[in-house]
Amino acid sequence: MSDGKKQHGWRNAIIIAVVILVVIITPLSIYASADIEKKDLDDAARTQQGGSYVKLPDGITHYELTGPETGQVVVLVHGFSLPMWVWDAQVEPLTQAGFRVLRYTMFGRGYSDRPEADYSQAFYRKQLFDLLNTLKIQQPVDLVGHSMGGGVVTDFTANYPDRVKDVVLIAPVINQENDTNVKLLRAPLLGEFLMRLVATKSVTDRAAQLMQKSPKADEYAKLFKEQTQYKGFERAMLAMFRSDAVADHTADYLTVGKQGKKVMLIWGTLDGDITRKMVKDIRTALPGVNYQELEAVGHNSQVDVPDKVNNLVIDFLK
DSSP states (O other), X not given: OOHHHHHHHHHHHHHHHHXXXXXXXXXXXXXHHTOOOXXXXXXXXXXXXXXXXXXXXXEEEEEEEESOTTSOEEEEEOOSSSOGGGGHHHHHHHHHTTOEEEEEOOTXXXXXXXXXXXXXXXXXXXXXXXXHHHTTOOSOEEEEEETHHHHHHHHHHHHOXXXXXXXXXXXXOOBOTTOHHHXXXXXXXXXXXXXXXXXXXHHHHHHHHHTTTSTTHHHHHHHHHHHTTBTTXXXXXXXXXXXSTTSBOHHHHHHHHTTTOOEEEEEETTOSSSOHHHHHHXXXXXXXXXXXXXXXXXXXXXXXXXXXXXXXXXXXXX
């Protein structure tokens, strides 16, 4: 081969190598620069926020326990993104009605830890189980769950029926296995990019929209955005999407349906997340469920129409 041809071959090889490096490095650079998790979730951050914290086997959990010490315990379980402050409008009415109210933030959100875990149904079930035991709450509790929290409540009740008295489900998840967005997030590598570049902002915007009708909407939007800046949020959310936490809970509903417990189901007709078909499936699995349909109300009914929801829940639990 002539020197000219050799030089030409080397030149082509260098160009190809440069192109390959650009193709690889550019997306990695974009991915790295989009990282917004700059804060450590430590004692100083929690002290600034305030509230109560307890060390469980899997990490620190942010919680609040209030109301008369002799009252029946009601546990409020939030959905997949909004931390425990989503129940702000329920705590005082419940305590005034004589209930002792426990609410907490699930791992991966708010000011609770973001441990390395699979964030599965079993993982969230264990957090609630450990929380009740650590706080020495041994008597059967009433469980109120919203959205994914409804799935957690149903799963917990199916596995620990002796620890549960009555159940309230507000727009609860049952089966989202066919959700296209969830499928994309479960894809290796693609899921990591989508979570950082698209999903975190999308979840943040959605949370702000869900809280629009609250008088504290601006404060909540700020709080939600802040929680995404603590290290581990993105990893925890992605692990949750890839687990069975947002998959099929039908078996749990069928199990609870056979336990003979008092269950109330609340659903708003404008709910864009939980469809009427899902509600029908839940009602089929829970024969005898006390069903309350709220006309022209969306997914976050406990925020949008708190008085209606509070009255329904208190009357049912009393």
